[in-house]
Amino acid sequence: MSLLVKGGTVVGPTGIRVADVLVEGEKIVAVLDPSFSPTITVDEVLDASGKYVIPGGIDAHTHMELPFGGTAASDTFDTGTRAAAYGGTTTIIDFAVQRTGEVVQDGLAAWHAKADGECHIDYAFHMILGGVDADALKAMDQLVTDEGITSFKLFMAYPGVFYSDDGQILRAMQTARENGAMIMMHAENGIAIDVLVQQALQRGETDPIYHGITRPAALEAEATNRAIALAEVAQDCPLYIVHLSASQALEHVAAARDEGRNVFAETCPQYLYLTLEDQLGAPGFEGAKWVCSTPLRSKHEPHQRDLWKGLRNNDLAIVSTDHCPFCMKDQKELGLGDFSKIPNGIGGVEHRVDLVFQGVVDGKLSLERWVETIATTPARMFGLYPRKGIVQPGSDADLVIYDPNGTTRIGVATHHMNMDHSAYEGVEIKGRVGTVISRGEVIVADGNYHGRKGRGKFLKRGLSSYLM
Numbered sequence: 001m002s003l004l005v006k007g008g009t010v011v012g013p014t015g016i017r018v019a020d021v022l023v024e025g026e027k028i029v030a031v032l033d034p035s036f037s038p039t040i041t042v043d044e045v046l047d048a049s050g051k052y053v054i055p056g057g058i059d060a061h062t063h064m065e066l067p068f069g070g071t072a073a074s075d076t077f078d079t080g081t082r083a084a085a086y087g088g089t090t091t092i093i094d095f096a097v098q099r100t101g102e103v104v105q106d107g108l109a110a111w112h113a114k115a116d117g118e119c120h121i122d123y124a125f126h127m128i129l130g131g132v133d134a135d136a137l138k139a140m141d142q143l144v145t146d147e148g149i150t151s152f153k154l155f156m157a158y159p160g161v162f163y164s165d166d167g168q169i170l171r172a173m174q175t176a177r178e179n180g181a182m183i184m185m186h187a188e189n190g191i192a193i194d195v196l197v198q199q200a201l202q203r204g205e206t207d208p209i210y211h212g213i214t215r216p217a218a219l220e221a222e223a224t225n226r227a228i229a230l231a232e233v234a235q236d237c238p239l240y241i242v243h244l245s246a247s248q249a250l251e252h253v254a255a256a257r258d259e260g261r262n263v264f265a266e267t268c269p270q271y272l273y274l275t276l277e278d279q280l281g282a283p284g285f286e287g288a289k290w291v292c293s294t295p296l297r298s299k300h301e302p303h304q305r306d307l308w309k310g311l312r313n314n315d316l317a318i319v320s321t322d323h324c325p326f327c328m329k330d331q332k333e334l335g336l337g338d339f340s341k342i343p344n345g346i347g348g349v350e351h352r353v354d355l356v357f358q359g360v361v362d363g364k365l366s367l368e369r370w371v372e373t374i375a376t377t378p379a380r381m382f383g384l385y386p387r388k389g390i391v392q393p394g395s396d397a398d399l400v401i402y403d404p405n406g407t408t409r410i411g412v413a414t415h416h417m418n419m420d421h422s423a424y425e426g427v428e429i430k431g432r433v434g435t436v437i438s439r440g441e442v443i444v445a446d447g448n449y450h451g452r453k454g455r456g457k458f459l460k461r462g463l464s465s466y467l468m
């Protein structure tokens with residue numbers, strides 16, 4: 001099967017040009033000046049004139065079916081990857097989990113069992129280490145060598161659940177420095193946060209907004225700084241701060257990067273658009289929809305301005321979603337009368353490509369940085385490049401034809417995620433995902449779905465391209 005995506009404006013990390021993209025089977029075989037294409041015979045031609053042609057989005061941070069907060073994230077690998085496809089994402093990297101006391105490889109096997117035969121798009125795994133001990137350290141080597149898992153997430157938050165102490169973190173970083181893996185860090189001081197949470201509850205402060213108030217920016221900044229220091233002690237182990245939300249944390253990342261350190265960070269759309277006051281502080285229990293960690297930050301502080309700036313200057317390398325959806329009914333409701341029992345998470349895997357494009361429309365980001373932050377850099381950061389993340393010969397034919405003149409209206413009535421609400425209800429984006437191609441197959445066209453469950457392949461990943 002051959003396909004010609006014709007007349008589009010191909011956007012890559014280093015530039016923009018009108019070109020035709022020739023696909024044979026699952027691969028891109030040529031990116032051609034349009035004057036060459038008339039001589040080529042293909043099975044199908046897709047007209048992309050007036051549209052952008054970009055590499056399929058890579059969401060490097062999702063939690064399908066994650067057991068968390070007394071329930072489980074409401075998207076399965078089936079529903080979540082289908083929704084991702086609708087939104088122009090053709091690869092996810094989900095987090096397999098080693099629970100405390102569990103053998104790492106058993107946790108990984110459980111994640112394979114959840115995802116195998118269910119995914120609509122390609123997928124890979126990071127590994128959450130919930131119990132760093134001698135066996136887990138050995139397992140890190142085995143996962144890097146044999147399983148294509150080259151990044152490990154540790155938590156400075158959630159004592160008693162996923163939490164690692166500084167000694168455990170240092171050991172995991174030393175192991176990663178040796179085997180080339182990336183340490184991903186949930187950087188919030190969970191011990192201090194737990195004190196603030198108990199004090200708030202004792203004062204009768206039980207509404208969702210107190211979730212944010214008890215997780216102050218200073219405790220994200222402190223943990224970020226501590227993680228950076230520990231990584232320095234571990235011979236500059238590669239460190240990636242996940243879901244960075246606060247200006248003060250970004251300052252630590254920027255300072256480390258200015259020193260030439262192997263320090264990277266991502267942010268998420270919720271931190272670029274939503275706020276403590278307007279969403280988490282919504283009347284009654286409504287704010288529960290936006291309980292996530294790190295929390296939404298105050299609109300009276302310059303977090304969003306600084307995050308966009310960080311995306312422009314590469315102190316923030318990637319926009320991921322931290323997609324971790326919970327319905328209000330029976331899930332978020334677990335925290336009625338006690339914000340600390342609200343399952344933490346926001347769903348957004350379907351909207352990341354559009355929400356970051358809105359930054360282009362608003363003049364906050366260039367087209368090239370749009371593509372870099374949603375596709376190219378995730379591929380490079382997590383060992384998928386050049387198979388994924390770029391429109392060039394030899395790469396997988398994962399493509400999105402994006403209409404800058406279209407409109408996307410986000411809401412529960414039209415989204416495909418398994419959620420009974422939308423974190424972005426009523427938001428209108430100037431721009432629209434048109435056609436989505438995954439390994440040469442059109443899986444979405446004009447809002448209609450042509451993919452199928454089970455077609456997504458597990459991707460073994462290599463080491464980060466940014467490794468020094």
Ligand code: DUC
Nearest residue numbers: 292293294324344345
């Ligand atoms: N934060 C969330 O909001 N949900 C899942 C895990 C996390 O760290």
Ligand code: ZN
Nearest residue numbers: 186242243293
């Ligand atoms: Zn986290």
Ligand code: ZN
Nearest residue numbers: 061063322324
């Ligand atoms: Zn997460």
